[in-house]
Amino acid sequence: MHIPDSFMPLTQGLVYWAIALVFIGLSLRWARKDMSEDRIPIVAVLAAGIFALQSFNLPVSMGTSGHLVGGALAAIVLGSPFAAVFILTLVLIVQGVIFGDGGITTMGANIINMGVIGGFVGFYSFKGLMRATGNMNIACFSAAWLACFIPALAAAVEMFLAGTFPLREGLIAMGVYHALIGIIEGFVTVVAIRLIMTARPDIMKLAVPAGQGVGA
């Protein structure tokens, strides 16, 4: 889902950058408020894990592959959508600047799609599904699936506005492929959250109130 520079006019890229900067500012405020010395290394490990998982493309049939995005994972584990914006912004900077995975001028759009939309959709659908089902696995899987699918549709609209994809065909193809990739996103998110909850249940106290989820 990493949009390269050649897929978007410079002026549109700058508009997305301006929007992204607002959310980056808010994510820095989250970091200032919610980060503690104890939590910093854990957030950094999560970023390293998301970077590594994003490099691991798995086949999803239809001649397509996909990987974890990580917006839902970061937001659920750290209890805020702004955590996803903070982590995904820094991961996307490393990917774009060092590895050319995603463009420089389109990085704002990529931050909006994967960090902002992925983080907010993942976090709030997780909260809603936890309230509705009380089942941690279902809530995590569905939230992560949505956090992959919805940003892909947003990217299709951005590609339409950029004149790169026609709207209908873009939405159909991006939707179909990311509906499949979302299964990877859901599965990996559930496994990662289970592992983190086993190792450090204290980390997730903000996202999952005590007594909920572990045994679900």
Place this chain on the structure above:
Amino acid sequence: MENRTFIVIGIVIALLIGVMAVFLASSQPDGLESTALVIQGQKTLAGSAPGNAEIHESPDGKFSYTAPMPDYSLGEKLGPWGGIIAIIAGTLLAFGLVLGSSRLILTFWSRGKGKPGQ
């Protein structure tokens, strides 16, 4: 689990995933690339792209940048070793960048946070 143990195990798992990706990751196009190939008529929605399929990009009026380690590799000479070095460097860089940025925020921006009278 203590912080230090969690960090060491977390980093080791991340590095293992990254190194495995060098050998096991699928070379098929990702969702965005597949969509571009469908739009450009080089693949059907459900079919595989032919081996010589290539996304036609129009760089006119668009920014261009060459990354130091494009496609998570160090060129063909080093083969998979280049990929391993690139992934390890990227994983540690992501870790270090988040660690450093967070420390900076706590040190300089949060100075005095919660202290009476400040």
